[in-house]
């Protein structure tokens with residue numbers, strides 16, 4: 001389930017055998033775990049570690065690196081606003097360089113996504129079941145279709161009180177898909193065009209996005225599945241980093257506060273073994289192209 005590395009610095013160079021093993025394990029749905037790779041904060045940045053700066057209406061504080069914009073914040077002075085942006089920008093660059101060093105085959109195909117800062121204690125957050133990441137799920141987003149692209153994420157627990165981030169990891173994607181896909185209906189004809197026209201989705205919701213979103217929702221809605229599905233607890237201590245493809249790995253975040261996260265997207269054709277992508281697995285089950 002985890003491949004553990006002894007890496008201690010963000011500008012590490014990796015041997016080709018380590019790179020090969022990492023890519024292989026990642027594509028098989030393992031979590032790459034770096035228990036000694038911490039994201040260091042300055043004393044001023046440590047003052048930003050408070051849930052009061054998170055807008056209660058947003059799930060996380062997000063930063064868009066390509067246009068240098070911050071969302072989901074409140075009560076920050078201009079100076080703190082800038083500090084937080086610089087902190088997330090630094091994390092983004094370190095995480096991206098690290099991914100390039102570990103997966104050089106992916107480098108030219110990667111599409112940079114959002115950076116997030118998660119200062120709210122997960123175990124206390126009140127949300128609807130669909131937004132509740134304490135339920136096992138694979139990632140799929142209603143307004144942001146990704147049209148088959150992979151969701152690759154780097155997480156770093158920056159908790160200043162030494163508290164773990166606690167996840168549950170569920171069964172392999174193929175098993176999840178075989179369990180839920182037969183009960184998912186096709187989308188209504190024309191619905192993807194309407195959603196796009198009404199600007200509910202940021203791009204066209206492909207069949208792939210439809211099935212992934214239904215999978216995400218049905219997993220979260222199924223109380224008995226949540227309790228009985230094969231699963232195990234994984235604890236990520238403060239000062240550790242982990243890399244995971246959250247569209248493939250069934251996960252639930254149960255406990256923890258203060259994490260930074262970087263998302264990158266990857267087209268399935270850039271994978272070493274494309275047949276392991278959720279897109280190709282769903283296409284095989286449904287016997288039709290989905291994008």
Ligand SMILES: O=C(O)CCC(=O)C(=O)O
Pocket residue numbers: 118133139165246251252253259
């Ligand atoms: O915040 C976390 O630890 C993970 C939450 C989650 O499910 C996600 O970001 O996909």
Ligand SMILES: [Fe+2]
Pocket residue numbers: 133137138139246251
């Ligand atoms: Fe998730």
